[in-house]
Amino acid sequence: MTETDNIIFDTASRIFEDLSTPEIINAAEEGEWPQALWQAIEESGLTLTWIPEANGGVGASMLDGFAVIKAAGGAALPVPLAETLMAGWLLAKGGLEVGTEPMTVAILDPVTSGLSWDGTALSGTALSVPHARNAKRLVTVVDMGNKSQVLEFALSQLESTQPAISPHVNLAGEPWDTVTFSKAVPTRFADLEDGTDASSAEALGALVRCVQSAGAMSAALELTIQYSMERVQFGRPIAKFQALQHSVAAFAGQVAAINAAADSAAEAVAFGDVIDHAAWVEIATAKTRLEEAVNTGAAVAHQVHGAMGFTYEHRLHHLTRRLWSWRDEYGSDAVWSIRLGEEVLQWGAEGLWPNITAVSDPR
């Protein structure tokens, strides 16, 4: 992150710190919508960081938006800010005006999706749609031959032409709902500009989860270090034990790695404001790299916190449960590593090294 992004990260973190407290996050898991938090987010303009001024946005850079998403991950934010940013970015890519109300995205694996769009209505079922019950609008992307379209649906469920929502939760207890479209009619739809389609939308989702995870990993490391210095056993803080120091050092390495990988992918997308092939490779790298980071990080965080951190009362699970869920969303590491591996096979022995160094070539 650049210095500007650090400032944005700090500003967003401060807003979240006051209004995304452990109590509020727990209440959200019980189904209570944190209106004060959302209102503060809307009023601060954070929902519009990815929207060009021409589409109703604030003209911030895409990296600013990623800094906000990283802070949101660190705060275990119980509202669909990341999804609202994604939805807005996709709408803007279709040239549509974007508002500030909470939105969500139904982005499906373009290969296995069962959704069908006939040009006027959409049918099929989307699983794990974040915050569908809380969002006002849902955005999705469909590929149709040589072009792709962005569709926007209202989620009030007042009419039979609107998508139907049945509640589900992810591993973190976040409302990840099932949305059924029965000849659902979008409120708006538009052709997407070249370079944006269902698979780039999925890649954006994967990147957003990596960036959120980078924030959550940093926050979990911070909690872990603090706790290790406070907790006294055998007459000294447990931080003083070498075995524990080595575990935390390994954790720190994973935090550093996922932040570096997520930043690299975010920069590649921000550079052209599009998910081109170079950006796709960076995203595949980050999402593949995420698994080991989360696996090691969450394990050490819990090990150091002991039984205390295993209780519902302790806030650690707000981060670790999200990390365990996010690594699977928009393609797990199993999916992305195979995709990246296929790409590497295409590079071949001769292309291997030049393609690895390409990321730092002059853009």
Added chain:
Amino acid sequence: MSVTRFRFPYVEMPEVASQLRREVRQFLAEERANGGFVPMADCWASGMSAEFSRKLGQRGWLGMTWDKQYGGHGRTFLERYVVTEEMLAAGAPVMAHWIADRQSGPQIIKNAQPHVRDHIIPRIVAGECFCAIGMSEPNTGSDLASVATKAEKVDGGWKVNGTKLWSTGAHGGDYMITLLRTSPVDTNARHEGLSQFIIDLKSPGVNVRGIADIGGQVHFNETQFEDVFVPDDYVLGEVGGGWKMVVGELALERSGPERFLSSFIVFQEAMKVLVNNPTDKTREVLGQVVAKIKTLRRMSLGIAGLLQEGASPEMEAALVKDMSTNFERELLEKIRSVLPQHALVSLDSLTANLLREGILRVPSSTLRGGTNEVLKGMIARQLGMR
């Protein structure tokens, strides 16, 4: 959040570095094609070729970042990064000059007497003078302050007695930058009383003995000093200031691309086999290792960018070395896990030979330049836990 916000800024190579990369790639392709070298694993610590080093010197690829007034080329850290990573990725024999180019040269420029500096530096830049490091001893490994080899003041210089161990390349080196005890140990200030010396390895009383590693190859050495005379002007910096100097030197060598690219040539050669009839397991492994290499490179390059700006990212460098050196082993194991049987057991394939070399070299990666256990302790200290 201040403690855990690691810095690995995006680095975009300037156009001049990209141009340089093309030149280096072309040079390496030609050298390899005409038999100038056979690629090897862990080439920066096992591929000694004075002739190859001289060729690099002629091209201006040694002492690249050093000031022109001292005989260097006044180029950026990023340009040097390009040259070193290209050499490593190709498995080129860069061992002879590696230590001198990476750390002895900068140390000499900063701390040596002007006439000593002018005597040594231009020859390093030309690829005609090589250095080794004398830090470890038979009873001194991770605990560097326990150095016992001593220098006693005599008329016009110092008399050195003792033994240095594990000095990579000392058998082909001209000088050893040597950490010596110049005053008796003070148990309350163990880091004091140590000084660095430039010792000419051809001096009377110096005896360099090669030590075979587990693969039977001689890369490192035991060096005995018996009443070796070192003139006063070959003391590096202040007498008694050795500790601070070696700590800085170790930090300098920590985050370079040699920490995660030592086994890359094995991967590169194995790719020629792996592209045939790949399975999803192969794809998964390729995806995993490339994701790791790309991430480590981002981190390592980010540190190079910070160094160029004059920052000293010690925590980041320690993290990168710890993860990179662990990755060296992991890379070999992952590649091995997907190579077909014939590629593993064949006696005459470059892939199989490189893999064997790599496996036999890799235990040193998490030992040299500070063990990973010591590194983790340093990281914990930086995190505020110690």
